[in-house]
Amino acid sequence: MMPSQIPDSYSQWRDPKRTTGAALETISLTRVPLRWPNIGPVAEHVTFCVAARSYDERGQRAGAVVHELMENAVKYGDLTRDVEVEVRMPSSGTEFMVRVRNRASLGHIEMLRKTLAAMVAVSAEKSFLEAMTRAASLPAGTARLGLTRHSWRILANPRRAECRVNLTIEEDRDHVTVVAVG
Numbered sequence: 001m002m003p004s005q006i007p008d009s010y011s012q013w014r015d016p017k018r019t020t021g022a023a024l025e026t027i028s029l030t031r032v033p034l035r036w037p038n039i040g041p042v043a044e045h046v047t048f049c050v051a052a053r054s055y056d057e058r059g060q061r062a063g064a065v066v067h068e069l070m071e072n073a074v075k076y077g078d079l080t081r082d083v084e085v086e087v088r089m090p091s092s093g094t095e096f097m098v099r100v101r102n103r104a105s106l107g108h109i110e111m112l113r114k115t116l117a118a119m120v121a122v123s124a125e126k127s128f129l130e131a132m133t134r135a136a137s138l139p140a141g142t143a144r145l146g147l148t149r150h151s152w153r154i155l156a157n158p159r160r161a162e163c164r165v166n167l168t169i170e171e172d173r174d175h176v177t178v179v180a181v182g
Contacts, residue, residue, distance in 0.1 A: 024097065027053060028087040034079050034102060043067035046087055046098065054093035058182065062087065062096050065165060065180045069100040072178075076112070078103040101177040109169075109176045116167055 028049045032038045046066045051059025066085060073083050081103040088097045104112075165182035 024088040024090055026086060026088050028085070030085045031082045032085075034073055034077055034081060034083045036074055038083075039067055039070045039074065042070060042085055046085065049087050050089065050093075050096050053089050053091075054096070058093070058096055061165065061182055062098055062180075065182070066098055066100065069098070069178050069180070072112070073100060073102040073104075076104055076108040078105075078174075096180075096182055098180045099177050100180075101175060103174055104176050106174065109171055109174075112169060112176060112178070113171075116169055119167070 028046065030042055030045065032042060043063045043066045047059045047063030049059070050062040070083060070085070077083065084099075084101040086099040086101075088099075089095065165180050168179045168181075170177040170179065
């Protein structure tokens with residue numbers, strides 16, 4: 001797998017023993033058919049799993065991220081294959097890592113890579129405004145604002161560092177994994 005646009009904090013998650021020494025535990029691993037009706041139940045499941053471990057709003061954030069990532073998987077992925085959603089957390093519940101893996105065309109993987117690179121390159125607000133400008137020129141129903149809109153909503157409050165969610169991708173031929181760490 002080849003990671004793309006890895007924020008500094010993500011490198012800590014690649015090693016099960018992060019700099020804090022806390023081991024990450026898989027608290028949920030779900031594989032379901034890639035269909036619209038499965039998005040809500042899986043996102044709700046992730047919300048409850050993370051909330052049970054963290055005792056704060058992280059569950060809502062993790063569920064919202066999974067919802068958005070699964071929507072993208074349905075829109076741009078291979079509907080004949082399953083989507084895999086993994087949630088990992090340290091026993092302290094201070095952070096979460098969500099991985100959403102699905103099969104997609106190389107063109108869609110490239111589009112996702114460019115979208116994430118653009119989001120990482122500028123502030124969340126600027127990324128959202130650029131995406132809005134781009135969306136205005138696209139045909140109806142193809143705005144592609146999801147990740148940017150969601151990232152802006154989460155990152156727009158700089159006073160709350162715990163609200164940050166870093167998104168990265170890993171590619172393995174025709175499979176893409178989007179990793180959210182928050």
